[in-house]
């Protein structure tokens with residue numbers, strides 16, 4: 513079974529409430545109808561009910577029974593405004609500005625998640641990654657023990673000899689442009705958790721990647737990955753994790769055995785940690801476009817799950833991201 517089929521099956525086991533702030537966007541409305549029909553989650557659409565209904569009619573989507581909330585005319589707006597003001601007043605947010613933000617569906621949705629009126633959020637069919645990430649970072653914040661929010665890509669590769677039967681988790685490919693050694697260590701630990709929670713990988717094997725394997729090259733960039741490996745060992749001593757190593761040493765058993773003999777990870781890694789965002793973002797796109805992998809993005813390290821879409825996404829992509837968010841929510845709810 514593919515990783516996304518596994519995730520969809522797990523999502524159905526316990527229905528989570530997933531809020532969709534772009535509720536009058538046609539692909540989103542179509543996706544919400546499909547999510548409800550399949551029983552993957554309880555979707556909540558935000559937006560003007562007339563516009564939501566028009567988008568549903570245009571797409572032929574049946575949204576009967578799906579909750580639609582208009583942030584501009586909501587009974588909860590005052591409660592969310594007061595809570596947002598309390599959370600951000602030290603950062604200079606006024607009560608008036610908090611009220612304006614809460615009428616924006618993105619902030620309204622984030623406040624629903626923050627205050628427990630929804631279990632997770634999916635957005636980004638219209639908004640940019642930054643528009644979606646900033647309120648999540650400012651308001652939802654990191655989960656206890658986690659220093660940073662980052663991302664993983666679940667890469668379902670046609671070559672089933674790689675990783676966990678063709679499945680690899682790549683991090684970070686979206687969020688942190690230039691992580692410090694400590695931040696990289698936290699990304700590694702979070703990616704291992706994503707591998708367990710979402711992919712059902714019982715024993716993540718985490719490789720911190722570099723252009724050097726075990727000191728074969730000397731450079732300050734290599735030093736950073738070596739430091740990150742040490743810190744990650746301290747953060748999660750039980751985790752099978754090793755570095756620094758090259759991509760081939762991480763993935764190919766014979767090369768791992770020759771370049772990193774005795775490593776518990778080399779040659780068998782299923783979680784790959786890239787040293788910075790340029791490497792991670794380029795790496796996942798090479799695997800997707802040249803390697804033919806199917807890929808699914810997730811944000812990790814947030815106290816409650818919020819996930820971003822690509823603006824070119826299809827309704828099916830939104831359905832999958834809602835299922836991913838629901839499974840992440842099951843793990844924290």
Ligand code: ACO
Nearest residue numbers: 641642645646649650654659660661662686687688689793
């Ligand atoms: N983890 C936790 N908190 C964070 C993080 C993080 N990684 N980054 C920022 N924050 C917090 C800050 O501490 C701050 O909190 P505070 O206001 O309570 O003090 C708040 O978030 C805002 O911080 P800024 O430094 O102002 O962050 P900014 O808004 O400038 O940028 C962002 C954050 C959007 C995540 C930035 O790092 C970014 O643009 N990353 C790259 C996104 C991107 O373009 N990715 C590639 C394309 S996507 C794709 O290819 C699929």
